[in-house]
Amino acid sequence: MLYHFYIQSKKLSSVLRSVKTLAKPAGARGYSSESVPDRKVAVLGAAGGIGQPLALLMKLNPLVSRLALYDIANTPGVAADVGHINTRSEVAGYMGNDQLGQALEDSDVVIIPAGVPRKPGMTRDDLFNINAGIVKDLCSAIAKYCPNAIVNMISNPVNSTVPIAAEVFKKAGTYNEKKLFGVTTLDVVRAKTFYAGKANVNVPVVGGHAGITILPLFSQATPKANLADEDIKALTKRTQDGGTEVVEAKAGKGSATLSMAYAGAIFADACLKGLNGVPDVVECSFVQSTVTELPFFASKVINLTDNVN
Numbered sequence: 341m342l343y344h345f346y347i348q349s350k351k352l353s354s355v356l357r358s359v360k361t362l363a364k365p366a367g368a369r370g371y372s373s374e375s376v377p378d379r380k381v382a383v384l385g386a387a388g389g390i391g392q393p394l395a396l397l398m399k400l401n402p403l404v405s406r407l408a409l410y411d412i413a414n415t416p417g418v419a420a421d422v423g424h425i426n427t428r429s430e431v432a433g434y435m436g437n438d439q440l441g442q443a444l445e446d447s448d449v450v451i452i453p454a455g456v457p458r459k460p461g462m463t464r465d466d467l468f469n470i471n472a473g474i475v476k477d478l479c480s481a482i483a484k485y486c487p488n489a490i491v492n493m494i495s496n497p498v499n500s501t502v503p504i505a506a507e508v509f510k511k512a513g514t515y516n517e518k519k520l521f522g523v524t525t526l527d528v529v530r531a532k533t534f535y536a537g538k539a540n541v542n543v544p545v546v547g548g549h550a551g552i553t554i555l556p557l558f559s560q561a562t563p564k565a566n567l568a569d570e571d572i573k574a575l576t577k578r579t580q581d582g583g584t585e586v587v588e589a590k591a592g593k594g595s596a597t598l599s600m601a602y603a604g605a606i607f608a609d610a611c612l613k614g615l616n617g618v619p620d621v622v623e624c625s626f627v628q629s630t631v632t633e634l635p636f637f638a639s640k641v642i643n644l645t646d647n648v649n
């Protein structure tokens with residue numbers, strides 16, 4: 341019996357040895373490490389409601405080679421958990437201000453879902469006082485430790501946190517308007533869902549990320565559906581109120597986290613593709629803009645550099 345077990349474990353260890361030899365060092369399934377450049381992604385606020393599922397989704401992304409998970413608390417557990425998933429990236433958790441620099445160093449993309457979410461009865465602007473300070477501090481650290489990184493701002497109110505980030509970067513002398521993005525992808529995801537409920541549709545959403553500033557362009561949706569004016573009005577209102585719909589349904593337990601993580605992962609993936617030189621990557625985002633008289637405006641962005649609208 342013991343001998344049988346010994347033989348079995350011998351067989352197992354030789355199988356494991358050959359699997360190890362066959363595996364490419366940093367390769368992910370379907371990708372060879374030679375064809376995919378190394379990219380470090382940092383998530384700031386990684387232990388939160390958005391941060392955790394976003395960390396999971398970024399761990400599944402084969403374009404990521406290093407994943408840094410930063411929060412003021414609880415990141416060791418999240419990093420240990422996500423780190424056991426056998427995909428390409430190496431995961432490291434960082435906790436507290438002392439480790440922020442290490443988390444950010446060499447990052448190509450920094451995603452920021454750090455900050456407080458809404459409760460029923462609040463507007464996104466009610467989050468300004470707390471989240472403005474958090475975003476300011478995190479962006480000062482980005483300017484210091486990874487000034488060339490692409491920044492994906494999720495923290496609300498996005499209409500204000502993006503201009504705040506721009507001012508911090510300007511002050512530090514590191515501002516590049518082509519690398520600062522307010523993540524409005526959830527508005528697009530909602531508009532698509534409410535328009536058709538299926539994956540294969542496109543609905544641009546322009547403007548901003550709060551109430552009536554969210555402007556889904558159902559007239560430009562594809563495939564085209566000749567909607568009546570009342571239908572367009574109803575779809576527009578549902579998209580504009582999408583965040584509030586979730587806040588109310590969660591009844592005091594926060595705002596959209598899972599759909600936001602999905603949207604954040606789509607947007608970060610587009611940024612990584614843009615960095616890797618994939619052509620014609622188009623997403624809507626809240627960016628510095630000359631499309632209107634407003635200094636920042638969400639519109640279609642191509643290859644995350646040039647406005648196409």
Ligand SMILES: NC(=O)c1ccc[n+]([C@@H]2O[C@H](COP(=O)([O-])OP(=O)(O)OC[C@H]3O[C@@H](n4cnc5c(N)ncnc54)[C@H](O)[C@@H]3O)[C@@H](O)[C@H]2O)c1
Pocket residue numbers: 384385386387388389390391410411412413453454455456457458467471474477478493494495496497498523524525526527549594595596597600
């Ligand atoms: N852009 C969008 O479409 C969109 C969608 C949903 C939520 N949001 C916003 O995202 C933010 C986060 O939402 P959530 O549900 O994940 O909240 P949450 O409270 O569940 O998580 C926030 C996390 O941020 C962390 N944090 C706080 N201060 C920090 C700091 N200085 N550095 C690093 N981490 C810090 C907290 O410890 C917490 O883990 C909110 O402001 C919310 O309004 C934006």
Ligand SMILES: O=C(O)C[C@H](O)C(=O)O
Pocket residue numbers: 457458464496526582583584586587595596
């Ligand atoms: O509505 C919120 O407060 C969160 C987010 O901006 C959303 O649109 O879901």
